[in-house]
Amino acid sequence: MENLVLQAIEAVAHDSYAGKLTFGDVVDSLMEVGVESYFADYRTGNTSYYLADGSVHVVALGKKDHAIPNAFDDPALVAAIRGAQCDEVRYPEFIRLSMAAGCVGYIVWMVGRHVSYFGRAGEVHVEHFPQIE
Structure with missing residues (x-):
């Protein structure tokens, strides 16, 4: 993996964690570097x-x-997701809200255009990326 790609990933991760980026910014930036x-x-x-190179x-x-x-609180998780989608909630707050909803982590599938959120007992909430009009 080339150094510029690593630097780009690190920068996106740190800026997102600091609340400087929207979810769309994160996805776009990461897709650009593969x-x-x-x-x-x-x-x-x-x-x-x-x-993509493995x-x-x-x-x-x-x-x-x-x-x-x-307990996995799907409605509370969805509320946090909606807040992030309309940029009312940035990542630091999203982490707090989604953890409080019982989420232990998530996978973002760029090509598949969705996110799978997981609960402690294996619950899964799938959220498709909003349609861009």
């Missing part, structure tokens, strides 16, 4: 980026001290 999907694992504080880059941004309840 990322096909990424997995954010709230329990480890790591995000793994999977590239390589993987892991960014460790640290665990948040927010508790993740056992």
Whole structure:
């Protein structure tokens, strides 16, 4: 994996974690450097980026001290997602809200244009990217 790609992934990860980017900005920037999907694992504080060439880059941004309840609250998760989609919620707040809804992590599938969110007992909420008009 070339150094410029790694630098781009790291910059997007840090800027997103700092609340500087919208979800659309993150997806667009990562697709430009060849990322096909990424997995954010709230329990480890790591995000793994999977590239089209088969390589993987892991960014460790640290665990948040927010508790993740056992129950998966789909309506609360959807509310957090909608807030992010209309840019009322940026990533730091999204992490807090989605963890409070029982989400332990998620996978963004760029090519498939959807995100799979996971609960502690294997629950899955699939959210398709909004249609661009």
